[in-house]
Amino acid sequence: MLSRSAERLYWLARYLERTENTARLVSATMNLIYDLPYGVEVSWNNLLTIYGVEEAFYQRFKNPSEQNIIRFLIAEPSNSSSLLSSLLAARENIRTSRELMPDEAWEQVNEMYLYATNNLENLSSRRGRVVFLQEIMRGCQRFTGFMAGAMSRNDSYRFICLGRNIERADMTTRIMDFGTVLLAENRSQTMREHESMLWINVLKSLSALLMYRKQVRQRIKGQDVLDFLLKNPDFSGAVAHCVQEISGCINKLPNSTALLPQLDTLEQNLLTVNIAETTPLQLRQILDTLQADFNTLHQRIAETWFLNHLSA
Amino acid sequence: MTTDSIWKNYQADRAFDEMLTAQSQPRPICETLSDYLQTLGVDAIKGRRSAADAAILEMGITFTVYNEKGNIDRAWPFDIIPRLIEFQEWKRIEAGLKQRLKALNCFINDIYNEQAIIKDGLIPADLIESSGNFRKECVGINPKFGTWANICGSDLVRGGDGVVYVLEDNLRVPSGVSYMIENRVITKRVFPELLQNLNVMPVDAYPSQLFEMLSSLSSNDNPQIAVLTPGIYNSAYFEHAFLAQQMGVELVEGGDLIVNDDDCVYMRTIRGLEKVDVIYRRIDDLFLDPEVFHKDSMLGVKGLMRAWKAGNVALANAPGAGVADDKVVYAYVPQMIRYYLNEEPILPNVPTYLCSDDEQRAYVLAHLSELVVKPANESGGYGMLIGTQATQKELKQFRKLIQTNPRNYIAQPTLALSTCPTLCNDKIEPRHIDLRPFILQGENSFVTAGGLTRVALRKGSLVVNSSQGGGSKDTWIINMEQ
Numbered sequence: 001m002l003s004r005s006a007e008r009l010y011w012l013a014r015y016l017e018r019t020e021n022t023a024r025l026v027s028a029t030m031n032l033i034y035d036l037p038y039g040v041e042v043s044w045n046n047l048l049t050i051y052g053v054e055e056a057f058y059q060r061f062k063n064p065s066e067q068n069i070i071r072f073l074i075a076e077p078s079n080s081s082s083l084l085s086s087l088l089a090a091r092e093n094i095r096t097s098r099e100l101m102p103d104e105a106w107e108q109v110n111e112m113y114l115y116a117t118n119n120l121e122n123l124s125s126r127r128g129r130v131v132f133l134q135e136i137m138r139g140c141q142r143f144t145g146f147m148a149g150a151m152s153r154n155d156s157y158r159f160i161c162l163g164r165n166i167e168r169a170d171m172t173t174r175i176m177d178f179g180t181v182l183l184a185e186n187r188s189q190t191m192r193e194h195e196s197m198l199w200i201n202v203l204k205s206l207s208a209l210l211m212y213r214k215q216v217r218q219r220i221k222g223q224d225v226l227d228f229l230l231k232n233p234d235f236s237g238a239v240a241h242c243v244q245e246i247s248g249c250i251n252k253l254p255n256s257t258a259l260l261p262q263l264d265t266l267e268q269n270l271l272t273v274n275i276a277e278t279t280p281l282q283l284r285q286i287l288d289t290l291q292a293d294f295n296t297l298h299q300r301i302a303e304t305w306f307l308n309h310l311s312a
Numbered sequence: 313m314t315t316d317s318i319w320k321n322y323q324a325d326r327a328f329d330e331m332l333t334a335q336s337q338p339r340p341i342c343e344t345l346s347d348y349l350q351t352l353g354v355d356a357i358k359g360r361r362s363a364a365d366a367a368i369l370e371m372g373i374t375f376t377v378y379n380e381k382g383n384i385d386r387a388w389p390f391d392i393i394p395r396l397i398e399f400q401e402w403k404r405i406e407a408g409l410k411q412r413l414k415a416l417n418c419f420i421n422d423i424y425n426e427q428a429i430i431k432d433g434l435i436p437a438d439l440i441e442s443s444g445n446f447r448k449e450c451v452g453i454n455p456k457f458g459t460w461a462n463i464c465g466s467d468l469v470r471g472g473d474g475v476v477y478v479l480e481d482n483l484r485v486p487s488g489v490s491y492m493i494e495n496r497v498i499t500k501r502v503f504p505e506l507l508q509n510l511n512v513m514p515v516d517a518y519p520s521q522l523f524e525m526l527s528s529l530s531s532n533d534n535p536q537i538a539v540l541t542p543g544i545y546n547s548a549y550f551e552h553a554f555l556a557q558q559m560g561v562e563l564v565e566g567g568d569l570i571v572n573d574d575d576c577v578y579m580r581t582i583r584g585l586e587k588v589d590v591i592y593r594r595i596d597d598l599f600l601d602p603e604v605f606h607k608d609s610m611l612g613v614k615g616l617m618r619a620w621k622a623g624n625v626a627l628a629n630a631p632g633a634g635v636a637d638d639k640v641v642y643a644y645v646p647q648m649i650r651y652y653l654n655e656e657p658i659l660p661n662v663p664t665y666l667c668s669d670d671e672q673r674a675y676v677l678a679h680l681s682e683l684v685v686k687p688a689n690e691s692g693g694y695g696m697l698i699g700t701q702a703t704q705k706e707l708k709q710f711r712k713l714i715q716t717n718p719r720n721y722i723a724q725p726t727l728a729l730s731t732c733p734t735l736c737n738d739k740i741e742p743r744h745i746d747l748r749p750f751i752l753q754g755e756n757s758f759v760t761a762g763g764l765t766r767v768a769l770r771k772g773s774l775v776v777n778s779s780q781g782g783g784s785k786d787t788w789i790i791n792m793e794q
Contacts, residue, residue, distance in 0.1 A: 004564075004567070004568055004580075006582050098553045099557035099560075099561075100557075103371070103557075106372060107370055107371060110370060110371075110372045111370055114370065155582060254582060254583045254584075255583065255584070307567065307568070
């Protein structure tokens with residue numbers, strides 16, 4: 001497999017995963033905010049924090065209104081992590097990798113792109129937004145489902161799997177980061193009253209609620225949720241599970257020995273975390289370290305397999 | 313109640329119409345299609361066109377056009393009414409195309425080796441020396457089977473006399489074959505009932521034949537094949553990716569390849585370097601190898617010519633094959649067929665005046681407003697003069713161009729290209745068409761079943777190139793006897 005192709009598939013998967021995550025996160029936030037009373041320290045601004053795009057947002061808009069933030073996160077072309085930018089990048093990567101996949105894979109992504117660009121005006125109404133985001137999530141799931149059913153478990157598939165899981169783990173750690181706000185010592189009384197609803201929505205934003213309930217048969221508590229999202233080996237969005245998947249792919253790819261130490265570090269860092277004995281501040285540091293670890297892993301992957309890093 | 317015939321207001325001009333006879337009756341092979349369109353009616357036909365347009369967008373069938381705003385992907389312009397050709401007539405055309413490519417390959421091989429045809433006085437030596445596509449770097453090379461032009465796209469037109477002529481042979485990097493295949497996929501979606509009831513030859517064997525032909529160029533039994541594209545911004549990138557995907561081979565850019573000290577070509581993979589045996593290159597000669605041609609080419613591969621000359625990689629088409637893709641050389645193809653094959657040409661050339669010949673040039677200059685003038689080395693319909701539609705200023709400009717550089721121009725009578733019914737806005741009107749079949753030659757020869765029918769969508773226009781507002785049609789070779 002060409003190094004160039006490996007790189008394109010990896011990014012295709014990352015961008016599609018990002019598209020789906022953004023759609024789900026915005027949906028879940030909408031649900032949550034419509035339920036919460038005024039005065040709670042959770043707002044649309046939190047979404048900007050999760051993506052780390054506050055500065056870019058205020059360069060473009062003055063008022064952090066629901067309307068503006070949603071527009072910025074979904075449709076803003078100048079925001080490179082907006083849903084539309086991600087979808088566009090995914091489409092460009094699959095358009096230039098068509099020789100590696102059955103036609104339907106390309107058509108799925110292309111149809112989703114056509115849908116998104118033709119229906120942007122629906123975003124201005126709340127009702128239209130719900131439908132729009134649902135359609136995007138479905139499109140991403142159709143793609144994933146098609147790939148599961150039609151692709152050989154070959155190197156192409158492994159690079160897609162790598163990209164997807166690195167992006168997914170990144171998103172989970174970002175949402176956990178947001179979760180630490182909910183645990184802050186100085187949180188308000190209203191916030192404490194709505195605590196379980198908030199955690200339910202954290203789980204929903206990762207499609208994790210049902211799987212969590214099946215696993216943890218107790219009243220929903222912040223610490224348990226964070227522990228589940230970080231260390232559960234079986235849930236597909238949990239960081240530990242993503243690392244397992246990544247490790248499985250890397251071990252089957254050629255010339256992978258240089259990556260194994262970095263994988264070990266990641267696994268060790270994960271195992272040693274004990275949420276019950278961690279303060280919110282410590283947790284944030286742990287999550288920062290994890291994100292840095294994933295970043296280094298990405299660098300190693302690029303150096304090992306991608307074109308720009310190969311010497312003649 | 314009787315409804316009006318859909319052909320009631322259809323007025324073919326003096327040109328030959330592929331669907332209707334001069335008496336406005338459907339030709340025998342078109343009867344079923346005509347009845348079917350009649351039953352549908354224009355409104356329903358327009359509905360099918362919308363379905364086709366949606367399918368083209370969803371399938372992402374595009375070509376790239378360049379303008380001042382950058383590169384834009386445009387949806388492939390497709391007219392849903394197919395163009396029909398009778399099977400027996402097609403058999404003869406197919407034989408004529410194979411014959412022609414065979415002779416052209418004999419010619420190219422001769423030019424780069426013995427030059428017997430020049431020594432025997434059939435073609436003047438200076439014609440070759442002055443050709444912009446003659447590559448001295450290729451002298452003395454002997455590609456497998458003596459084939460230099462492995463993939464050829466010839467443009468055919470039917471004149472007012474009903475005769476099919478060869479207008480030109482594209483031997484460099486002809487494109488369009490992917491659209492031929494995709495057009496059929498769309499037609500199957502749009503007119504499934506019609507295809508089921510008619511005996512239409514399938515067109516999708518081409519990628520397998522291309523694969524077989526490319527494999528035959530290697531001495532390796534299980535060769536590694538790659539399609540070399542200039543990259544995602546090339547106007548034909550869609551086709552490069554399409555063919556690589558259909559053949560299941562790698563699609564590479566110059567940066568993916570490297571020629572090592574052993575003069576072999578390798579591609580950079582996740583496993584390290586892997587040897588490449590056959591390259592279907594979609595890059596022009598001059599950009600292939602910065603070591604030999606354009607020094608600043610970012611598209612090519614340093615050392616590729618070395619590897620090719622050493623016989624370590626097969627290139628299709630071979631560098632230098634374009635020497636026969638020259639409108640002056642074109643004029644000599646009938647003689648080549650007689651000279652190399654000792655056969656009479658099956659397909660006629662369009663009469664051609666060579667401006668390099670004093671007598672012929674005098675005729676051209678005196679009849680400029682009736683003729684079509686073409687530069688010898690351009691493709692894509694660029695730099696042409698259509699005398700009947702030209703302004704005085706353009707005529708004057710071409711008169712000067714011809715006198716300054718006579719070798720670079722040929723002239724041909726203005727052909728009344730045949731017409732075919734085409735859905736234009738709200739009604740069906742005649743539009744001029746041509747046909748580009750694709751011919752393969754390696755160990756064996758193949759011809760596509762039909763080819764890409766190109767249509768000039770503007771009323772009265774004779775320019776069919778997609779870069780200049782042309783569209784396309786599905787082409788049906790119909791066998792009435794089974």
